[in-house]
Amino acid sequence: MHRKIIHIDMDAFYASVEQRDNPEYRGKPIVVGGGPEGRGGVVATASYEARKFGIRSAMPSKRALQLCPHVIFVKPRFAAYKEVSQHVREIFRRYTDLIEPLSLDEAYLDVTKDKRNIGSAIGIAQEIRAAIKEELQLTASAGVSINKFVAKIASDMNKPDGLTFIDPAQVETFMEQLPVEKFFGVGKVTAEKMNRMQIFNGADLKKFTEDELYRYFGKSGRFFYRIVRGIDDREVQPHRETKSVGAEDTFAFDLEQLDDMHAELDKIARTVHDRLERHQLRGRTVTLKVKYSDFRQITRNHSFTYSVAELDIIAATAKELLLKTDLEGAKIRLLGITVSNFGDGPVKPDSGQLSLF
Template sequence: MAMQDSDPVEEDGAAGQPQRKIIHVDMDAFFASVEQRDNPDLQGKPVAVGGSSGRGVVAAASYEARKFGVRSAMPSVTAKRLCPDLIFVKSRFDAYREASDQIRAIFRHHTDLVEPLSLDEAYLDVTANKLGIASATQVAQMIRQEIRAKTRLTASAGVSYNKFLAKLASDQNKPDGLCVIRPGEGAAFVQTLPIRRFHGVGPRGEEKMARLGIATGADLAAKDPAWLAQNFGSFGEYLYRAARGIDDRPVRANRIRKSVGGERTFSVDRHEPEELRATLADIVDIVWERIERAQARGRTVTLKLKYNDFQLMTRARSLPRNLEGKEEFARISSEILEELLPLPRPIRLMGLTLSNLDRDWEQGEEEVRRRDGKSGQLALF
């Protein structure tokens, strides 16, 4: 959908309340773009942030690299095979956080209702914004212009009347794009999308839906709630609402994160023990990097597995104290997995989280937010 000049959200919401005006801002290839900005020799070239050897994993890829199929969380050896000229650079989280702080300050100039999802994306509720601008589209344009001027980076934005649609819209015209979905247009917009664009539908979910005759949002919207519940369990309720562009979630500022984690959905199911051990080692690297970036401390490690029939299984182990470091995190994760091997059937997803976070750390995060004028969940990539 092309960018609209007029505001998409002038209608009244339920019960006579003003219609929400939500913006989702998503930086374009954030980590890689920061590296290209700071090193002119990298501009216009395929760049991957991450380790280049052994069990290295791509943390982020430039758009030049994405043209070859390089994606985040991809093993570096695979990325190099897809793009032989790929340039690997080590991550510099201080630089990414500095840029993220600049971007958050721009958000705060317009509204205090900011819900960060990561260092590089956030929801903003601009229904009643600080500058009194009636048009959410105009606010989004101003934010993108300010980000470019102050950080020399580009951002894409989606504007709509709920979070689900705003996030879909921000991805519609990437990179450096703006898309608006007006009230009354949400259901029609969603029904044109391939089912893979729905949050929570991975490669295997897409395959299952294809077997059931579902390829687009329109196909999904044609199914009744009972059919969706029978085939997708509790996930069916989300699918029913999403297919109609319905999302009542508010933008939540000042939310304290209760865990730090990450997961990978595989394009091909995995079952062999050695393959599972190698996969776990990759996820340990990714998640521990996030833990260190967040400066989190916690006592509980949880392993999450999703079998190829979509059954979810989790196993957790808690210590009477905080984990001492990555080696202990890796050891406990490995012990949990070993207790489950051999698995009864292949899995399509594996994830790890650290929870039971230190209360002093949580309170410290809240104090940082008050002191710096920031809010939202922990900024994790």
């Protein structure tokens, strides 16, 4: 029996919430994210009106302004987006408990057995989209198929407000026609390498043996070999294990003074600490991420023999790691802190001065 997998993806989520809540934004090109002031921020989400001008997520806001001089920049309201996301998940739970959120605006659902005994994954997807529209005045697109990979690709095919079903008998043909750039794990560099090998779509990939793909692309090659044949056994995981908790910030102007860097690290450490507290997690590894004005990026980490979540330890560790980088004449555009290596372990000793290194 084939599994019944749905991938739901909210349409231009942040921008759509802003347009719903602010009538003056409706029908206009808006960007949710950092504004173009100073060195400029980054586009988190663009409305469909803005996308017509070529504006895309992760694009510098200055570039967005060049493409559309009358675009409206809106600061994110993450509390509002989270509230909407929780309502959407409540709708999901009416049909199944096998829900794997990927972010605030998308999730996988396994409806092989659904709570309402509807039996049709297409019917469930239609009901979910209708409920989102009626209760939240927002639209979502859905992909329906027999595995996660195909369902996710399908959800993007008829956006916005679309539903695409890939029949089990059509999956392998669908994969053969799929451009390699659409394959999970194929970024720009891998796609260019594939193109040099005359691999442009799934049908081209199928000409290679599993061993050949492994030799050319490592472990990903084995995944490519299976997925192009429609084989994806990954289960929908309702309780995905958190591997790390972190936060980072890109600054409007380069940081050149150590005091400014420390002040920013204190803010970032506070965010990481709050997230650890919320998830009741403690980790043994603290990692510092530094991106310079020339976009060169480095990371430094320190592992403890005990688990930590304390704000002072996270902040102090990040500052010590920063001092171990080359700060002479440095201009820093981004700093980030991540805590990882979770699991059971002793906590910080109660006595004695903390020695980080």
